[in-house]
Amino acid sequence: MDWDKLRIFHAVADAGSLTHAGDTLHLSQSAVSRQIRGLEESLSTILFHRHARGLILTEQGELLFDATKAMSRRLDAASARIKDSAEEVFGELKVTTTTGFGTLWLAPRLPALYEKYPDLNIDLMLEERVLDLPMREADVAIRMKEPSQADLIRKRLMTVTMRLYASQSYLDHAGAANVEEDIARHRLICQNPTAFQVAAGAKMTKQLLHDYRPNVLHVNNYFGVLQAVVSGLGIGVLPDYVTEDFPSLVRVVPELESNDVPVYLAYPEELRRSKRIRAFRDFVQDEVIAYRKTMRDGQNALSQVTT
Template identity: 35%
Template structure:
């Protein structure tokens, strides 16, 4: 069976469209369609129901997918086996992460890797509600909930804390609450519950049930900027809020209500078929090292 044909099949299965698969592979639409036709002819069965809105795998396509992914993993392993151990790390690694961690920590840390590995391309993407490492939607993923099933390599990266914050200007206008009951006179900034993709994001209710009114933002960055702008009081990641504690000006943050705090964990996921691919293994090691080195930023007593 021709590996190029299987490669096209995997791209179409992951992208859902011939044109999107062609862009992903750097091929033209006709070449992708021709190779897919050849694979279907060789197997004697249609692999996709090709509709105007996209390509939906048939039963035969669903059966072929895990086998094609195993072949892909073997091909990656063979390529790595021939690579000189001292050779530069190269290629593309996609890492999915929650938006707060991505924006306030990983963007700077991973961006610095370009100086060490100029031939390595790192793609940092927001973590959707559902994703698949086996479908190569990401090579690595950082999640808030430890997965309880699936064939994955799981390692705890770090614990982190969250506290209650408000902007200095907000407290100057409305006063500083001394207890959770005092929140009855304040606006609270929280996440949007039905858009939360992890059970670990369940801390907003503590403020909401006591606040006078509510302003909800789906993203961690939105909540951070709303609190800094003086919209209200919110629970923020300490590693993200810490840089604004010593700031000057009305948007400087103040940590309040020290009796209210939360502790959560980040877990790193990798697929066992690709975890030892050199570029992915290097990034796993770098992440583990950087989180260990920056532990003090993530845990506030």
């Protein structure tokens, strides 16, 4: 089977359009069309249904696309290993994590990584959906639970706890919130309990809404919750790591907090020797150690003040 025709077929199937595939491959639409026709003739089958709005794979086309996707992933993995030179760390690294953790914890720390490895290019994918690492949707993941996928190397980094925070300006206006019953008098800012999020946070929010029925503002990620809290809109359900960069936040109803949420770093077994993976893993581990020390020092200072 002609490898060049397979490459062009994969681009067309991925784009759903001869024109868009041609733009990606730097080929004319007619050249792409000839290659697809040639491939269909060599296989004696039709690979695409032609519609005015684009191309749709036939059943046979789906089978071939599955094969070319697997080939593409294996080639990407081989390319990643080849490009990791003996002395340098460079190239693209696809990192996925949740919107909240990626925005509030990871992204502010990336300048230190770029300073050490200026030729490393991070593709940071922030979403709640768990991407498939063995299928190479991403190279490395930081998730709020232990990955269940097989053939992954995983390391527990830290734990996160969901707590209640407010701005001092909000509390000055709306009144203190020292005990659980006070929540009923305030606006609660949180994610919808049915939304895809940290399970411990969803459980805590659901309990608060059931027991105290406060006025509510729902936001679909923790970054949005944080911005609403900082803006003085109410009391927010937030992960404890936000307090490092937002020390002005006031923790309220301190007896209320979620169970510990484990944070794991994971990557495919086949990338074990990747220098980019190793550089990112070591960087994150060092940042976690520094974060733990900062949080510990802050707790010790608070204890001294309260005693």
